[in-house]
Structure formats: structure tokens, C-alpha cells
Amino acid sequence: VSSIQKYRPAYHYSPAEGWMNDPNGMVYFGGEYHLFYQYTTHGAKPDFANMHWGHAVSKDLLHWEELSVALKPDDNGAIFSGSVVVDQDNRTGFFNEEGSGLVAIYTNAGNKTIPGKDQVQSIAYSNDNGRTWSKYDGNPVLLPADTADFRDPKVFWYGPSSEWVMTLAVKDRVEFYKSPNLKEWSYASSFGAEVAGSHRGVYECPDLVQIPVDGDPSNTKWVLIVSVGDRNGINDSDPEPPAGGSGIMYFVGEFDGTTFIPDDQVTSEGDIRWVDHGSDCYAAVTWSNMTTETGNPLWLGWMSNWRYANLTPTVDWRGAMTIPRELALETRSGKETLVQRPARELGQLGAPVVSLKEVKASEAQSALSALQLDSYVIRAELDAKESLAFKVRTSADQETVVGYDSGLKELYVDRTRSGQVEFHEDFAARHTAAVAEPTDGKLDLLVYVDRSSVEVFASRGQAVITDLIFPEPSAKGLGLLTEKGDLKLHSLEIHALTSEVR
Numbered sequence: 001v002s003s004i005q006k007y008r009p010a011y012h013y014s015p016a017e018g019w020m021n022d023p024n025g026m027v028y029f030g031g032e033y034h035l036f037y038q039y040t041t042h043g044a045k046p047d048f049a050n051m052h053w054g055h056a057v058s059k060d061l062l063h064w065e066e067l068s069v070a071l072k073p074d075d076n077g078a079i080f081s082g083s084v085v086v087d088q089d090n091r092t093g094f095f096n097e098e099g100s101g102l103v104a105i106y107t108n109a110g111n112k113t114i115p116g117k118d119q120v121q122s123i124a125y126s127n128d129n130g131r132t133w134s135k136y137d138g139n140p141v142l143l144p145a146d147t148a149d150f151r152d153p154k155v156f157w158y159g160p161s162s163e164w165v166m167t168l169a170v171k172d173r174v175e176f177y178k179s180p181n182l183k184e185w186s187y188a189s190s191f192g193a194e195v196a197g198s199h200r201g202v203y204e205c206p207d208l209v210q211i212p213v214d215g216d217p218s219n220t221k222w223v224l225i226v227s228v229g230d231r232n233g234i235n236d237s238d239p240e241p242p243a244g245g246s247g248i249m250y251f252v253g254e255f256d257g258t259t260f261i262p263d264d265q266v267t268s269e270g271d272i273r274w275v276d277h278g279s280d281c282y283a284a285v286t287w288s289n290m291t292t293e294t295g296n297p298l299w300l301g302w303m304s305n306w307r308y309a310n311l312t313p314t315v316d317w318r319g320a321m322t323i324p325r326e327l328a329l330e331t332r333s334g335k336e337t338l339v340q341r342p343a344r345e346l347g348q349l350g351a352p353v354v355s356l357k358e359v360k361a362s363e364a365q366s367a368l369s370a371l372q373l374d375s376y377v378i379r380a381e382l383d384a385k386e387s388l389a390f391k392v393r394t395s396a397d398q399e400t401v402v403g404y405d406s407g408l409k410e411l412y413v414d415r416t417r418s419g420q421v422e423f424h425e426d427f428a429a430r431h432t433a434a435v436a437e438p439t440d441g442k443l444d445l446l447v448y449v450d451r452s453s454v455e456v457f458a459s460r461g462q463a464v465i466t467d468l469i470f471p472e473p474s475a476k477g478l479g480l481l482t483e484k485g486d487l488k489l490h491s492l493e494i495h496a497l498t499s500e501v502r
């Protein structure tokens with residue numbers, strides 16, 4: 001393995017060279033899933049004064065093609081996070097009558113042209129499927145009143161009032177703005193300053209999505225998603241996300257086109273709900289203009305954490321995205337809960353290398369110990385009364401342990417011996433997520449393993465842990481840990497994910 005390919009994911013998106021953080025501008029258009037992203041072209045460190053939008057497309061959410069850079073810094077500043085919408089009816093006037101095109105809404109950061117307005121919102125348009133972009137000559141289109149943190153516009157079309165709605169991260173809150181044409185914006189409302197215990201860092205990358213409850217399209221809720229930063233901390237006494245550093249919270253409620261009203265009062269830190277209990281899912285946002293066949297949003301996140309993001313041991317590139325995931329809202333233990341499941345496309349892969357039913361742990365263990373794999377998915381159905389763990393990416397002295405503790409009803413990932421861990425003192429850690437009591441006594445587990453990550457989904461996506469790992473390329477073993485050899489797994493399947501991105 002050449003040094004630039006060491007740790008290169010097989011089926012997660014990563015840029016060939018350079019630095020990548022947040023996903024931006026995700027939109028489905030012309031048969032392609034677009035993924036733009038925060039990108040520094042040279043050197044694998046973030047250069048915030050020189051941030052671009054990189055660009056990749058995929059037809060199947062598994063193979064990604066890297067295209068040339070979409071947006072470069074200009075007189076209004078570097079290009080920070082934002083979104084893309086389809087201007088179906090040419091409301092902007094940017095497009096000719098026959099066609100509709102794409103409009104990007106992004107933050108210019110480090111703006112010097114307007115004194116005291118460091119972060120402003122600007123727009124650009126494309127009529128060639130996002131390959132080339134023209135910046136609007138009336139930029140910027142939205143200026144801050146006073147605060148320095150004013151960024152990450154995520155825009156969606158709100159049908160009932162025929163206008164676009166923007167969620168914007170403004171220091172300790174999300175502000176909502178509205179526009180008929182993406183050029184003129186008016187303030188609508190704000191949410192978050194009042195939420196106790198949620199202000200360890202500034203709010204970043206908000207997103208507001210409407211999701212059916214338990215799959216019923218006639219009963220929907222609005223879910224407000226907010227990333228909380230690790231840099232630029234604003235209240236050190238507020239709690240950290242479950243695995244420390246940067247994390248993502250969510251609020252379930254109602255939205256009337258102007259105001260977001262949470263269903264539950266959020267008056268203490270215990271009321272805060274986290275999307276992922278691992279360390280490495282941040283700044284996730286949804287594809288702006290589509291739902292899956294089941295009416296649910298699709299999203300992905302940046303698979304890292306600002307705490308150590310620019311120290312991870314890759315060479316000449318840094319940063320990968322999570323797998324694309326479907327978001328659903330399901331009643332669990334009487335509460336509407338945000339669950340995440342791998343996008344359906346990722347479940348339609350080649351033949352399994354292991355497929356066992358009602359198998360004894362000792363037999364499963366011998367099947368696993370015969371394998372040498374570095375990118376694959378484990379699907380297992382366990383007896384929820386028993387504890388069990390898989391070891392992945394193992395060698396004589398390396399292993400990542402993914403398990404379920406039935407006594408604590410807890411999912412965990414232990415990456416303390418996962419390979420390179422010394423680059424930051426917080427990296428070697430064990431992360432846990434509470435698992436809601438399964439109703440039928442069975443616990444389903446999905447473990448997506450790649451060259452430098454594990455993503456674990458338990459109980460149909462209710463408990464999720466996303467963690468980076470940096471094992472040696474030769475650490476390809478698998479194993480099983482149980483207290484009893486005669487314990488039975490209801491099922492165990494392993495699919496190799498061989499699809500190379502490059």
C-alpha cells in the first residue's frame with residue numbers, strides 16, 4: 001500500500017488529495033447525487049482563509065467520482081459551508097425559460113469588503129449540472145446584524161407559503177430566514193439560545209427536515225438538526241457530546257413556515273438528544289430536494305471530529321464521509337426517536353462470504369477466524385439477553401471491538417487497541433450508546449467496516465456509533481467474543497464490500 005493510499009476507504013468518499021471537512025450542497029439532480037464539501041486543495045490541513053467547495057457525484061451512493069473544484073474564494077472571502085437547491089421555476093432569473101438549474105447558497109467567511117461583517121451569505125448558479133458555477137453579481141445577499149458567527153445556510157422549498165426557508169447557524173442559536181427568489185431574505189425567527197446545556201460550542205450546520213412518524217405520510221414531524229462545535233467554545237460548563245469534541249443534536253417539533261416549536265421543553269442538559277454516540281459523525285446534513293422511497297430524508301456526515309481532525313495519520317489527504325444514511329422517525333419506548341439506517345443502496349451488494357442461521361457461537365467463531373477482510377459489513381441477529389462482541393481489523397496486537405452488553409443494554413465500540421491511536425490523547429477510547437429494549441427479544445446489529453472506520457447500527461438504527469480507526473492494512477482478521485461457547489446467534493451474514501472508489 002503506497003503511503004497516500006494507506007487508510008484510504010474502499011467505499012466511503014475521500015478526496016484524492018487535500019483536506020476535506022463538512023459535506024455541502026447535497027442535491028439530487030440529473031440522475032446524480034451531488035456531494036460538495038469543505039475543501040483545501042493543497043496540504044492536508046484546513047486553511048480557513050482559503051476554503052473551497054470540492055465536488056463529487058455518484059449514481060448509486062457507493063461509487064463516487066471526484067470532479068474539479070466547484071467554488072473558489074473571492075473578494076467576499078473563503079467559501080464556507082452551505083447548500084444547493086433546484087430552482088425549478090426560474091424564480092432567481094438565473095436560468096433560461098426551458099430549463100431549471102442549481103443555485104448554491106453558501107457563507108463567505110473572512111469578508112473584508114464590508115467592515116465588521118466577517119461572515120456573510122452569497123449565492124452562485126450553475127446550468128450545467130453543477131460542473132461550473134457563476135457567482136451572483138449582487139453578492140452578498142445576507143449580512144449579520146452583529147455577531148461574528150453567522151454561517152452554514154441550509155435552504156429548502158416550503159410549499160405551503162411558496163418560498164424558500166433558510167436555517168442559519170448564528171452563534172448560540174439557529175435563525176430562520178425566508179425568500180421568494182434566493183436573493184432577498186427576511187428574518188423569520190430564532191431557536192436555541194434558550195436551550196439549556198447545549199452551548200458548549202457554537203451552533204454549526206443546522207438542518208430542518210420533515211419526516212413521517214412510523215412511516216405514516218399523513219403524520220409528520222419536523223426535526224431540527226444542529227451540530228455543536230468543539231472549536232470556538234462559548235460555554236465550557238455545558239456538557240460535551242457523548243464521545244467528546246464535536247457532535248450533533250436534534251429536536252423534534254412543529255414548523256409553520258416561520259417558527260420551530262419543539263414538542264418537549266428543553267430546559268436541562270438531560271433533554272438534549274444526540275444523533276450519534278461515536279466520535280466521528282459531524283456536520284451531517286440532508287440531500288435538499290429528495291426523499292427515499294419510504295419518504296425519509298437521506299444524509300451523510302463528515303467522519304471526523306474537530307478535536308483531532310487535522311492530526312489523523314493519513315498522508316497527503318485528510319477526511320472521509322460517513323456512508324449515506326436514511327433518517328427515520330420512529331416511536332421507541334413511547335418517544336419519537338430519530339433513527340439512522342444505511343441507505344438502501346448499500347444493502348444491495350454482492351453475495352455473502354458467510355451466511356449462517358441459528359448458529360452456535362463456537363461455530364460462528366471458526367467461520368470468522370477463517371476470513372481476512374478489510375472492508376465489509378457484518379449483519380447479525382442476536383438474542384438480546386446475551387452479551388456478545390465482534391472483533392474486527394485484528395492482527396496479533398491490534399483489534400477494534402464492537403459489542404452489545406445485555407446487562408447494561410448498551411452498544412459499544414472499543415478502539416483503544418485499534419492501531420494508531422497516539423496522535424491525540426482522546427482518541428484511544430471506548431464509546432457507548434444505550435439500546436432501547438427490543439420488543440421481540442432479538443437484537444439486530446449492522447457493522448460497516450472499512451480501511452479506517454467502523455459504523456455500527458443497532459436495534460434498527462436506534463443506537464448508532466461512528467468511529468474512525470487506523471489499523472495496519474494487514475490487520476484483516478475477525479473474531480467473536482462471548483461468555484458461553486454454546487450461545488446461539490439467530491443469524492450471521494458477512495458481505496465483502498469490494499467496490500473500490502479509486
Ligand code: FRU
Nearest residue numbers: 022038080081151204205283
Ligand atoms: C463546521 C464548520 C462550519 C464552517 C466550516 C468551515 O465543521 O466549522 O461551521 O462553515 O466548518 O470549514
